[in-house]
Amino acid sequence: MSLEDFIPEIKYLNDQELRMKVAATFDEAREIGGWTWEELAELPFTVNIPGVTITLREHMRSVAYMTNQAYQMMQTCYGEKHPEYKWNYDYLMAGALLHDVGKIIEYGKDENGRPYVNERGKLMHHCISGSCLAAKNGLPDEVVHMIAVHVQDGTKKYRSPEAAVINKIDLLNFDPFKAFAGIAQNY
Secondary structure: OOHHHHOHHHHHOOOHHHHHHHHHHHHHHHHHHOOOHHHHHHOEOOOOOOOOOOEHHHHHHHHHHHHHHHHHHHHHHHHOOOOOOOOOHHHHHHHHHHOOOOHHHHEEEOOOOOEEEOHHHHHOOHHHHHHHHHHHOOOOHHHHHHHHOOOHHHOOOOOOHHHHHHHHHHHHOOHHHHHHOOOOOOO
16 A cells, blocks of 8 residues: 555645655654554544544544635635635645645554554644654645644644644534533533
8 A cells, every 4th residue: 555545535636846845744654653553543532532443544534624615615615706815726635635634643552553652652742743754744824734733732822824723623523423422512
C-alpha cells in the first residue's frame, strides 16, 4: 500500500510541491510511529471512544472529502457575489489531509496489538506533534496553524477561515460517534 492508496484524496492537492510536502509528512509520521500502511489502515481514529470501529484512515478520508465538498459549496453559494472572501484551496486541503497526522505518532500498540496513547502522546497532543512534523517538512505556516488549532483546545485561539472549516468538519466526524457511545459533549 502507498500513501495514494491510504488516502486517495491527496489528489485534491493541485500544487505538486505542497503534495510532496504532505506526502513527506505522512511518511515521516509513519516511520516515527513504526506503522506499516496496512497497520495504519486498521488503526482506530480515536482511543477515547470505547468500541469505536471507525478507522483513522476512514476519518482522515472523510474529513478531506467533506472539506473539498464544503469548499465547492462555499464557492457556489458565496463565490461570485462575495469575491472579497478568498479561500486558499490547496492550503485548506493540505490542512484537512494532515489534521490528524500526529495521531500516527501519538498512538502505539500494546503486546496484544491494541492501540493506546504512548509516552510521546502523553507529552504532546497530536495537534502539537502533527503541526511540528508539518513545519519540519516545510509546509506553510497557514497549514501548520490548521493542524495546531483543529481541536477544541484551540477554541480561545484565532482560527484562520480555513482552520475554522477544518475544526467544524473534524467535529462533524467525531461528535456523532461520541454520541453513539453515550459520551456527553463537554463544550
